[in-house]
Amino acid sequence: MRKFYITGFLILMAFDTLAQLSFKLASIHAMPLTFDWAWLVRVFSHPWIYGAFIGYIGAFFIWLNLLKHAPIGPAFAASHLELISVMFISVWLFNEPLTLTKVLGAVLIFAGVCFLAKDEESSQQHEVEPPPG
Template identity: 60%
Template structure:
């Protein structure tokens, strides 16, 4: 079951990260935003918008599969790991900079997930 969680949450993080990064790239190519059919055509003419949709659909089905088996506390926390992966990829792909607060936030997210997972593991099973 542990392998299921590891693969499941890695897949969830990958889908969520794909969606966020794809939206950023698609949005950058769709500027300036306008309320017009031309703008919608420009937006949906970007292949990255479909990467974002695929990421969200994949994340939805992965999340539904994980919820069948994973305890909700650690699962909900782990579902936010994409915040950390998007932060790292944004620095690498887009040259965005992050400072001490972002690093502290990423560490807090990971530490929270670890604490919830350890607490769940140590809790006696309900009968």
């Protein structure tokens, strides 16, 4: 079951990352922001907006499937791992600065997911073990 969780959350992270990066690329190519028909045409004529739709639809179905099996606490925390992947890819793709604050935030997010997963694992072991005596 552990392999299912890891694979599922990696796929979820990939879909979420695709959605976030696609929205950013679509918004860059749709500039300037004008709130008129020409702007809407620019948005929907660029293929990255459809990458965003695919990313969100894929993430939605993967998330629903994971929620059938995964404990909600660690699952909710792990669903935010795309913040880390988007940050690192944005540094590479968009030349965004990688600051100490961003790195510390990524470490804290990852540590939080690990602690929640470990806590869930230990609480499940305590439920399975018969009481002494």
